[in-house]
Amino acid sequence: MNDAKTPESLGLLLRHTLHTVADTLTEDEFTTTRADNSRKPHRRRRILVGLGAVAIPVVLAAGAGAAILREGPEYVDTIPPQDIVMRGSVDGSRYLLRESDRTDECGRPVTGVELVEEKKNLLGSEWNTTGHEYGEYAETECGLVNDTSRYLKNPALFNDSGAEVGDSFVWVYAVHPDVTAVRITSDGYTKDLKVYEIDGAGYAPFEVPEDMNEYTAELLIDGRVFPGSEEVQKVPRP
Amino acid sequence: MTTEGPAPKVGFEETYREHRIALLRLAYLMSGSHEVSEDVVQSVFTSAHERWDQIETPLPYLKRAVVNLVKDGQRRHLRRLARPAERPPVALPQEVDETWTQIARLPWVQRAVVVLHYYEDLPLAEIADILDRPAATVRSDHRRALDKLRKALA
Numbered sequence: 001m002n003d004a005k006t007p008e009s010l011g012l013l014l015r016h017t018l019h020t021v022a023d024t025l026t027e028d029e030f031t032t033t034r035a036d037n038s039r040k041p042h043r044r045r046r047i048l049v050g051l052g053a054v055a056i057p058v059v060l061a062a063g064a065g066a067a068i069l070r071e072g073p074e075y076v077d078t079i080p081p082q083d084i085v086m087r088g089s090v091d092g093s094r095y096l097l098r099e100s101d102r103t104d105e106c107g108r109p110v111t112g113v114e115l116v117e118e119k120k121n122l123l124g125s126e127w128n129t130t131g132h133e134y135g136e137y138a139e140t141e142c143g144l145v146n147d148t149s150r151y152l153k154n155p156a157l158f159n160d161s162g163a164e165v166g167d168s169f170v171w172v173y174a175v176h177p178d179v180t181a182v183r184i185t186s187d188g189y190t191k192d193l194k195v196y197e198i199d200g201a202g203y204a205p206f207e208v209p210e211d212m213n214e215y216t217a218e219l220l221i222d223g224r225v226f227p228g229s230e231e232v233q234k235v236p237r238p
Numbered sequence: 239m240t241t242e243g244p245a246p247k248v249g250f251e252e253t254y255r256e257h258r259i260a261l262l263r264l265a266y267l268m269s270g271s272h273e274v275s276e277d278v279v280q281s282v283f284t285s286a287h288e289r290w291d292q293i294e295t296p297l298p299y300l301k302r303a304v305v306n307l308v309k310d311g312q313r314r315h316l317r318r319l320a321r322p323a324e325r326p327p328v329a330l331p332q333e334v335d336e337t338w339t340q341i342a343r344l345p346w347v348q349r350a351v352v353v354l355h356y357y358e359d360l361p362l363a364e365i366a367d368i369l370d371r372p373a374a375t376v377r378s379d380h381r382r383a384l385d386k387l388r389k390a391l392a
Binding site for chain 1: 334337391
């Protein structure tokens with residue numbers, strides 16, 4: 001029987017209860033919840049990757065237990081070819097960007113792309129992808145939805161986020177529609193990333209070289225760096 | 239004239255790694271939902287990331303933001319209120335289980351006061367500030383919550 005007769009004993013009971021319940025909640029518990037529901041609550045995953053570099057360990061953990069995305073008819077049945085934006089490979093681990101097929105809580109299409117790594121998405125298994133969207137989240141009647149109004153007024157604003165692919169990472173830049181390329185520089189390394197136009201914004205995936213620990217990203221408009229768009233990115237290594 | 243606050247003592251990533259689980263736990267105790275907790279904490283970090291340099295005391299700021307976002311969520315996502323409360327991932331001792339069930343049945347504000355006072359060890363005056371309610375009202379919330387719990391657990 002609970003001992004809640006006095007304010008002191010009730011206070012002790014409440015403290016004990018709250019700390020006991022809290023202690024049952026581990027990082028694994030939240031990660032497991034996310035992985036088990038990786039397809040349906042996509043909005044949550046989208047927020048997850050929106051954090052940028054710090055989201056990486058979580059994305060890594062969420063991938064546990066997933067498997068292979070198959071090519072061929074089964075694959076085509078799963079992702080319509082016209083939805084595939086691009087394909088790539090990091091250290092032999094293949095991935096693709098596809099247009100998002102998600103909807104918000106009101107059933108309206110969600111913009112942006114999803115990064116799909118083959119080995120984390122076995123046919124018949126739960127999806128395990130990361131969503132990337134341009135803009136910033138706003139609480140609405142339809143849940144957290146993306147608001148691009150402030151971003152569209154300033155081409156220097158962008159979103160960057162990513163996930164582990166193979167032994168390294170694929171980082172996705174979501175940029176203003178006027179941006180024509182994303183320039184990556186690092187200790188003699190320079191690369192202008194191709195920008196794919198999806199839903200009125202640009203998306204540029206960057207396959208981070210395995211030996212790169214830090215780089216600078218800048219947004220280009222017609223070959224010129226847009227002022228204020230420079231960002232130094234440290235590559236998180238597990 | 240503008241005044242800039244001092245730079246935060248710890249970096250964003252370090253704060254994220256060290257305190258994310260604590261913030262998830264706080265959000266869970268306030269909301270009773272894993273999904274809501276993850277949404278809230280990720281949103282809080284996303285928002286904080288954009289203005290990290292202006293945040294003088296990160297952890298209190300983040301905790302306050304979590305509380306406020308859970309509060310907003312309780313107002314806006316009424317559908318979630320209709321869902322049965324999620325169970326913790328492991329079996330709890332009977333006494334803890336019964337008490338947690340009763341805490342979860344409290345009206346949200348009373349629950350928030352209980353969590354912030356008995357889990358976060360915040361004084362009621364500070365809780366009033368966080369919840370943006372008069373201090374006397376929070377004292378009343380606290381008293382009513384204890385009355386309900388005492389009766390329910392008798």
